[in-house]
Amino acid sequence: MRILRTGILTESMPEAGAWPQREIERLHDDILRILGRALTIREVDAGSCNGCELEIHALNNPAYNIEGRGIKFVASPRHADMLLVTGPVTKNMENAVRIAYDCTPDPKLVVAVGDCGCTGGLFGESYASCGRVSNVIPVDVTIPGCPPPPLDLLRGILTAIGKQK
Amino acid sequence: MQLLDETIAFTLQSGVGAPVWFGRAADGEELRRFAAAARRFDGRMAAIWGSDERQRDGGFRLHCVFGLNQGHAWVSLDLPVDAPAYPDLADIFPAANRMQRATRDMVGIATTGGDQRPWLRHGAWPADWYPLRHDAAQLASERGDFPNAPSDYDFVRVGGEGAHEIPVGPIHAGIIEPGHFRFSVIGEKVLRLEQRLGYQHKGVEKLFIGMDLAAGARLVGRISGDSTCAYAWAYASAVEAACGVAPSLRALMLRALMLERERVANHLGDLGALGNDAALAFGFTQFMHLKELWLRLNARLFGHRFMMDRIVPGGVALDLEAPALAAIIEQCDYIGREVATLRTIYDEHAGLQDRFLTTGAIDADLARELSLTGMGARATGIIFDGRAYRQGFTPPPPYRMLGVRPATDDRGDVAARVAVRFNEIFESLRLQREIVVSLPDDELRADLAPVAGGAGLGVIEGWRGEVLVGVALDAAGKLARVHPHDPSWQAWPALEHAVMQDIVPDFPLINKSFNLSYSGVDL
Ligand code: SF4
Numbered sequence: 072m073r074i075l076r077t078g079i080l081t082e083s084m085p086e087a088g089a090w091p092q093r094e095i096e097r098l099h100d101d102i103l104r105i106l107g108r109a110l111t112i113r114e115v116d117a118g119s120c121n122g123c124e125l126e127i128h129a130l131n132n133p134a135y136n137i138e139g140r141g142i143k144f145v146a147s148p149r150h151a152d153m154l155l156v157t158g159p160v161t162k163n164m165e166n167a168v169r170i171a172y173d174c175t176p177d178p179k180l181v182v183a184v185g186d187c188g189c190t191g192g193l194f195g196e197s198y199a200s201c202g203r204v205s206n207v208i209p210v211d212v213t214i215p216g217c218p219p220p221p222l223d224l225l226r227g228i229l230t231a232i233g234k235q236k
Numbered sequence: 237m238q239l240l241d242e243t244i245a246f247t248l249q250s251g252v253g254a255p256v257w258f259g260r261a262a263d264g265e266e267l268r269r270f271a272a273a274a275r276r277f278d279g280r281m282a283a284i285w286g287s288d289e290r291q292r293d294g295g296f297r298l299h300c301v302f303g304l305n306q307g308h309a310w311v312s313l314d315l316p317v318d319a320p321a322y323p324d325l326a327d328i329f330p331a332a333n334r335m336q337r338a339t340r341d342m343v344g345i346a347t348t349g350g351d352q353r354p355w356l357r358h359g360a361w362p363a364d365w366y367p368l369r370h371d372a373a374q375l376a377s378e379r380g381d382f383p384n385a386p387s388d389y390d391f392v393r394v395g396g397e398g399a400h401e402i403p404v405g406p407i408h409a410g411i412i413e414p415g416h417f418r419f420s421v422i423g424e425k426v427l428r429l430e431q432r433l434g435y436q437h438k439g440v441e442k443l444f445i446g447m448d449l450a451a452g453a454r455l456v457g458r459i460s461g462d463s464t465c466a467y468a469w470a471y472a473s474a475v476e477a478a479c480g481v482a483p484s485l486r487a488l489m490l491r492a493l494m495l496e497r498e499r500v501a502n503h504l505g506d507l508g509a510l511g512n513d514a515a516l517a518f519g520f521t522q523f524m525h526l527k528e529l530w531l532r533l534n535a536r537l538f539g540h541r542f543m544m545d546r547i548v549p550g551g552v553a554l555d556l557e558a559p560a561l562a563a564i565i566e567q568c569d570y571i572g573r574e575v576a577t578l579r580t581i582y583d584e585h586a587g588l589q590d591r592f593l594t595t596g597a598i599d600a601d602l603a604r605e606l607s608l609t610g611m612g613a614r615a616t617g618i619i620f621d622g623r624a625y626r627q628g629f630t631p632p633p634p635y636r637m638l639g640v641r642p643a644t645d646d647r648g649d650v651a652a653r654v655a656v657r658f659n660e661i662f663e664s665l666r667l668q669r670e671i672v673v674s675l676p677d678d679e680l681r682a683d684l685a686p687v688a689g690g691a692g693l694g695v696i697e698g699w700r701g702e703v704l705v706g707v708a709l710d711a712a713g714k715l716a717r718v719h720p721h722d723p724s725w726q727a728w729p730a731l732e733h734a735v736m737q738d739i740v741p742d743f744p745l746i747n748k749s750f751n752l753s754y755s756g757v758d759l
Contacts, residue, residue: 121413122544194443
């Protein structure tokens with residue numbers, strides 16, 4: 072019974088045509104083509120306001136559907152190809168971020184997300200903040216925006232993979 | 237005037253925001269007496285912070301805000317430079333504990349007794365250096381670079397045979413903010429949870445000092461990204477009270493529209509995630525889809541998916557034309573229908589209800605004791621919503637005109653928080669339609685000139701609960717001090733209680749049902 076209803080709900084999704092569905096498909100194809108396999112990402116919030124996390128979450132919604140396309144968020148940096156790091160790195164997270172980086176097997180990619188991750192954003196460097204992610208660990212690609220919308224995140228992830236190959 | 241028959245004399249803050257009374261306690265004992273009276277009358281510890289007033293009149297100042305039935309009482313207490321101490325309030329209001337410790341870490345004014353463990357300070361700066369003192373920068377440069385030496389934390393140990401500890405974090409398994417949880421368990425059963433937060437501390441309060449009002453508005457909107465509208469409105473309201481400016485009703489209506497859209501966005505996302513945690517991936521997909529549609533309309537109409545920087549001191553920084561208003565009505569109708577269908581599915585899904593019912597329960601007495609506000613408190617049966625009328629309280633405009641019906645459920649468990657969220661979505665959709673059809677023509681933004689030495693407190697009922705922002709201006713009209721307060725301060729300890737006697741695998745579900753902010757309390 073529930074499955075029946077489910078079907079109806081799915082069909083009733085409106086506005087699908089207005090979505091940048093084609094670009095999303097192409098990005099997924101590119102990621103698979105370049106990598107030849109699934110990509111695993113460990114997300115690390117190093118001090119964000121949580122706004123960037125909302126958009127990273129959105130990557131899992133049906134519009135972007137990255138889990139369904141071979142990009143997986145994993146629980147441990149040990150299983151990750153890529154660290155996706157948000158926020159200015161707080162002093163209180165500096166240690167944990169370094170450890171996460173060291174635990175990620177080589178060759179690893181680090182993507183700094185959001186204006187905070189890219190430059191330190193409004194928070195900058197202070198007694199409490201190390202500023203941008205690259206002040207603490209090496210960064211391969213930056214994705215600016217406050218927060219960057221999901222499509223920008225996908226593009227940035229693709230750029231990172233392309234750089235490595 | 238007097239409040240609660242106590243001796244402190246109060247004056248009412250001007251302006252159109254939520255009612256706030258200012259008063260000064262003569263000494264620590266008078267403050268404690270007022271706190272005890274507030275507790276007796278079912279009041280809440282709404283916020284505590286400190287300020288360095290040495291440049292203004294020679295001492296430090298403690299600020300305590302109490303949530304009372306009739307509104308908020310902002311009580312300040314002057315403390316001498318050489319001995320800035322005050323009596324512990326945590327025996328009256330347990331919620332005071334972490335706020336007092338943060339106040340000590342930031343400003344160096346401490347309680348004479350009670351819990352003296354650091355809260356925000358993890359070892360990145362020395363214990364005798366206080367970031368919010370005016371001479372902090374100078375003292376720091378004299379002392380050279382502080383080594384970042386993470387300190388151990390004195391967790392409360394649970395003894396007994398078979399009890400052991402599970403430490404989690406600061407980096408969690410999911411896409412979620414960092415914090416440390418220490419579980420004491422026997423088998424799968426949680427005996428105790430103790431949180432250690434502060435990992436997101438990025439020096440927000442320090443940054444405010446000396447900023448102009450516009451820069452402050454941008455920063456306040458980035459304290460907790462999921463509540464950017466609530467913070468921006470609370471800040472604007474505080475600044476407007478400080479400067480004697482009232483925004484137009486049109487501006488207030490547009491603010492409420494954004495606040496309600498923020499509420500719905502968060503409830504949609506959390507209801508989906510709760511389905512997911514209870515093994516109903518279908519619920520997750522459906523709700524996340526609806527949330528995406530919702531955010532896309534935000535982007536189209538407000539120019540930003542989360543509507544950051546659209547609420548500004550004096551009014552709003554956008555306008556909506558007739559087609560935009562029509563699009564909102566249309567979307568509210570569509571989302572309302574879809575959510576109603578999903579609710580039936582959630583309600584009838586035996587597996588889901590089995591996970592939700594009786595899990596993570598707290599009761600109204602505990603909620604009152606912990607000064608809990610918002611959705612979590614309403615899910616214990618407390619009918620309290622800063623947007624709604626109650627005996628002795630008239631909500632500020634525009635909610636005064638809208639007539640909000642607060643959602644409550646007295647079960648106190650995950651199921652109750654789910655039910656309250658569903659009901660708040662429906663009520664919020666109704667409010668949005670109401671706003672759209674009754675939006676008056678008026679200016680969008682009133683002129684606002686900073687008033688030297690002005691002060692104000694803004695209170696907004698965000699989707700999690702009560703968001704407060706206290707503002708004080710300096711002699712040049714710049715920000716002398718801003719203290720933002722997230723409802724998660726009071727709700728984190730409630731979560732500690734909610735997981736007791738439940739099993740460890742239920743923690744993610746219970747946690748998600750509250751979905752508390754780390755950044756909002758770590759600042
Ligand atoms: S970039 Fe913006 S959204 Fe992201 S963490 Fe920083 S302030 Fe928040």
